[in-house]
Amino acid sequence: MSDQPTVLVADAHESADRIAEEITRDGMTVERVDGLEACLRRLDAGGIDVLLLALDGEPDALTAVRGHPSDLPVVTIAEPGAQQAETAMHAGAEDRITRGELPDSMVPRLLRHAVERHHLRRELRALEIVDEATGLPNLRGFAPIAEHHMRMADRMGAQVVFVFVRVSDAADVVEVAGVLRRAVRDADVPAHVAPDTFCVLLTGNARGAEAAVLSRLIEAIAVTNARPDRETSLSLDVGSSLYDPQHPLPLEDMLTEASRRMSEGSKT
16 A cells, blocks of 8 residues: 555545545545445455445445455445444444535545554554454554554544453453453454453544443343353453543553552442
């Protein structure tokens, strides 16, 4: 990939012309296709770095694209309230746009960030800096991704939310890792950062996602504990930490603070 990504815009909406102009003005190369079949054919040819995919009228578009052999970030765009838009992040989109809520001039920056995040994920897989027991990134693998998001937050004046989960019994870490995978969205980044502690970096509209992820986590734990073959219940300490560019803290300090807050907080 060059410094100037090639963007495939699969969107027939009238606003797509303006968005394409903004992307071109930003220095990126833009290609246009109309319809899911044309999109998949263009992906077959290669050379695309990021896909801007409209979900209007194509309910299975994201599923089809995610099933394609090409490994590239997908940013979805849809009308306000569209069901597909609400589930896009959980289904594997790198980010999402709701029509009318984000200025066209901001789309190029969002696409560049999607490419950067995806590139970091690929580097993580290539380096195999993962926890052998759980298959999740360890702290060494998680730290570059978290710090990258923190730097982006500094530039954009945004906040980043981290959810922390501490396991009461270290023997349960593998099972808890599975619970976390079911609870978080595909675009979020769960990691096993200490022998008894997991951390999840929430991406996209992280502040709004925190309550949803915690709710799914509680539900997933309840389902696990209700299994008839379980002799003991999972017991977890759950907490969250907010990275605020106005009052920045190093990741190590955030981990320490989260551990302290979990010790004072409630069990799930």
